[in-house]
Amino acid sequence: xxxxxxxxxxxxxxxxxxxxxxxxxxxxxxxxxxxxxxxxxxxxxxxxxxxxxxxxxxxxxxxxxxxxxxxxxxxxxxxxxxxxxxxxxxxxxxxxxxxxxxxxxxxxxxxxxxxxxxxxxxxxxxxxxxxxxxxxxxxxxxxxxxxxxxxxxxxxxxxxxxxxxxxxxxxxxxxxxxxxxxxxxxxxxxxxxxxxxxxxxxxxxxxxxxxxxxxxxxxxxxxxxxxxxxxxxxx
Ligand SMILES: [Zn+2]
Numbered sequence: 001x002x003x004x005x006x007x008x009x010x011x012x013x014x015x016x017x018x019x020x021x022x023x024x025x026x027x028x029x030x031x032x033x034x035x036x037x038x039x040x041x042x043x044x045x046x047x048x049x050x051x052x053x054x055x056x057x058x059x060x061x062x063x064x065x066x067x068x069x070x071x072x073x074x075x076x077x078x079x080x081x082x083x084x085x086x087x088x089x090x091x092x093x094x095x096x097x098x099x100x101x102x103x104x105x106x107x108x109x110x111x112x113x114x115x116x117x118x119x120x121x122x123x124x125x126x127x128x129x130x131x132x133x134x135x136x137x138x139x140x141x142x143x144x145x146x147x148x149x150x151x152x153x154x155x156x157x158x159x160x161x162x163x164x165x166x167x168x169x170x171x172x173x174x175x176x177x178x179x180x181x182x183x184x185x186x187x188x189x190x191x192x193x194x195x196x197x198x199x200x201x202x203x204x205x206x207x208x209x210x211x212x213x214x215x216x217x218x219x220x221x222x223x224x225x226x227x228x229x230x231x232x233x234x235x
Contacts, residue, residue: 018077051102116129161183184198
């Protein structure tokens with residue numbers, strides 16, 4: 001197939017978990033996803049102005065009611081939450097921003113914030129917020145907005161911690177070690193070296209460590225980096 005004529009974006013058919021409207025939203029074809037590198041918190045780094053960045057399309061916004069969600073949102077919405085969505089989202093829906101075509105950075109940020117708000121109204125799991133906040137932090141990283149990147153990294157770390165405490169993640173798709181590792185790495189990036197080292201140690205000593213050696217190796221490397229950064233900061 002000739003890649004030069006193929007549109008990197010395709011229309012994915014989705015169904016709104018709130019109003020059940022079926023519509024299409026853009027996604028990036030995986031063969032066009034080419035990050036320059038991947039950071040230690042798994043954040044992909046793309047070339048400046050790269051339009052084929054899947055982070056731009058992580059959130060889906062319903063074209064009918066405005067409810068915004070990621071793939072890991074639950075399909076069950078309580079009656080109390082339904083009333084809140086109607087009042088807080090549908091009646092105030094943003095009909096100006098085009099969330100269904102090619103997105104730019106600002107449109108994507110708006111979609112993330114709508115999904116965080118939608119998730120709060122339906123009391124989504126902590127892991128859902130953690131994933132949204134981490135991706136939004138990565139998106140801010142791509143524009144060198146360190147203040148907003150740190151703000152959403154902080155929120156992601158806190159949601160990952162709550163997800164770990166309440167075990168609200170699916171261990172089949174998200175091993176507990178990966179969550180502990182991420183809490184450590186996010187805290188290292190934020191300069192919270194003691195917390196980072198505590199979590200890296202928890203990874204290295206975890207009962208599942210022989211099954212997930214990848215995270216154990218990452219944790220060892222980042223433990224050393226955190227210790228070095230901590231010493232340099234003290235000097
Ligand atoms: Zn809807």
